[in-house]
Amino acid sequence: MKSSPLFTDLYELTMLYAYLENGKKEWASFELFVRELPKNRNYLVFSGLNDVVELIENLRFSKEDVDYLYSLNLFPNWFLDFLKEFEFTGKVYSMREGEVFFQNEPVLRVEAPIYEAQLLETAVMNQIHISSLIATKAARIFSVSRGRGLSDFSLRRTHGFDAGMKVARNSYLAGFNSTSNVLAGKVYGMPVVGTVAHSFIMSFESEEEAFRAFLKAFPEKAVLLIDTYDTVEGAKKAVKVSKEMGVKLRGVRLDSGNVVELSKEVRRILDGAGFTETKIIVSGGLDEYRIDEILKEGAPVDAFGVGTKFGTSADSPYIDFVYKLVEYDGKPVMKLSPGKRMYPGRKQVFRREGEDVVSLFDEKLKGEPLLEKVIENGKPVKKLPELKESREFFLRRFSELPDEIKDIHRKVEYPVHVSEKLKKLYKSLERELEEEEIEGAENNNN
Structure with a gap:
């Protein structure tokens, strides 16, 4: 089936309309990550980037798409006319296909006007999910195959x-x-x-x-x-x-x-x-x-x-990816929902020997940065690796992984640290949000 921007949840489109109806066009950043690894996974393998880039390059509403939306009687004509000219104008940063990653590490970030970045949520999650799920299962099988x-x-x-x-x-x-x-x-x-x-x-x-x-x-x-x-x-x-x-x-x-x-x-x-x-x-x-x-x-x-x-990745048939707003109009944001902790702001992941460090995007730390720009102004900035190149990259990365992390029978957590600057930003924003919540409650009582 031909790709279409209608391959999304309806609420992405209703939000898109509501953003525009209320004049909200500020720049926003969304990051894709996993808060916790599945219970019987010590690592995950990132894949699906090629599909995401192709999807973004071809993100256009056809006449048939717009006609269908018109038939729903949900949106005004001006919005449907807007969709006829819609295209993605933002940036995407991503890990390489075949990269091994862990909990709380952003694997992909979308930066764009908020209505554009929001529209990508469902399709990006769908494409990255299936590919990373199966690549991880394949890696586990490969790890015990003994050649x-x-x-x-x-x-x-x-x-x-x-x-x-x-x-x-x-x-x-x-x-x-x-x-x-x-x-x-x-x-x-x-x-x-x-x-x-x-x-x-x-x-x-x-x-x-x-x-x-x-x-x-x-x-x-x-x-x-x-x-x-x-x-x-x-x-x-x-x-x-x-x-x-x-x-x-x-x-x-x-x-x-x-x-x-x-x-x-x-x-x-x-x-x-x-x-x-x-x-x-x-x-x-x-x-x-x-x-x-x-x-x-x-x-x-x-x-x-x-x-x-x-x-079917029968023993672990899904990965709980989330796509969360981390920056809006130049300001870091986060949610405080119980059990759904997240770190605010645009981030980078640095890989060192035996550990990863999640930092603010503009920090310069020791180690190899894992996120790189793949799309600028809605267009790819470079040719993505062919499948054989990504395979070679995976094999190299996987060979560097400690044996205990590859163990399919034991739960072992790879060290993922958070930089001091990111910790301070989290604490500062947490206090600010809590104070606003208290102030709001007091105003309601008065």
């Missing part, structure tokens, strides 16, 4: 077309090697993999006949699914058929059963037949916990096809 190959097999159970594409892309970004998604291969330049389903094997009179048919069709891609009936016998038949046909058996796939014991027996059969280079691929019900368990038990598996639990 084994990883393929995205999730397409048939992802949440629709768009999610299927984003899952494939972010699997590759965060360490996977390939995908079964053919369109993703075309669009993103990813390696694609795939052989046959059990239905193919079952459509022939015998398993051997099915193996012969596939090896005849794909002698250079000789990977056979051997668990349709009996995995051990399937392995023996695969060896027999490949020898008879003179085809090099590149791999066998196991999709069910006790894969630890079965893979050991299959490896023994393959090695005994001289097929020492034939790979064992396992799929079916996998996630980081199961893969870690399989490898800890010594299963001789060379690659994994990871599907449903990965593509």
Whole structure:
């Protein structure tokens, strides 16, 4: 579906109108961040920036969009005429795709007239959420794979077309090697993999006949699914058929059963037949916990096809991103809602060895600043990295992460500090807001 500024919550549009109706066009800054990491996540991986930049570049209300809004009888004609000429004129600062981030760290900031920045809220959160969610899940799987190959097999159970594409892309970004998604291969330049389903094997009179048919069709891609009936016998038949046909058996796939014991027996059969280079691929019900368990038990598996639990991030299906106003008309702002603490003002994140520091944007601290300008006056200021570059960046960043933070079984908090200037601003603004609240209450009582 073509991108449209109507891909938003209605209240973004009602606020946009109310801002303009009341003459509120002051410059504002909104930041996207996570107050707390999900309970079983020690880090998150930032992704989705390319989609956000593309969305902003093409943020125009079509005639059909405006006609639909007219049909709602919510807005006056002058506002609808305004939307016909609408375009984003602000700035965006962001972390790089593939960056590892933590709690209370702004990953993206929008600076623009308040009505423009407000309109972006829903779409920005939507695009960053799905990509970062899946990139994080992929990183966790990558962290326990011990160098084994990883393929995205999730397409048939992802949440629709768009999610299927984003899952494939972010699997590759965060360490996977390939995908079964053919369109993703075309669009993103990813390696694609795939052989046959059990239905193919079952459509022939015998398993051997099915193996012969596939090896005849794909002698250079000789990977056979051997668990349709009996995995051990399937392995023996695969060896027999490949020898008879003179085809090099590149791999066998196991999709069910006790894969630890079965893979050991299959490896023994393959090695005994001289097929020492034939790979064992396992799929079916996998996630980081199961893969870690399989490898800890010594299963001789060379690659994994990871599907449903990965593509839906089943153990942690959402990230609680928020998009909050932090500065308005040149003044830092914040809310005091219980349990929803936030730091005011435009911010920067500095990465040092073993810790991050969140500071005011204009502070100059030791370490590497993580937020950089990507959009100025509504236009990209530079070409964003290609997927392979972002993948390389992730792999480098991930290798620098302490092992205890990568642990999928323990909750370990990475040190994220707040600069002294930011702490002072928070305390000062907190006192100011509390005094205003007291004064208002006293005036009401009088």
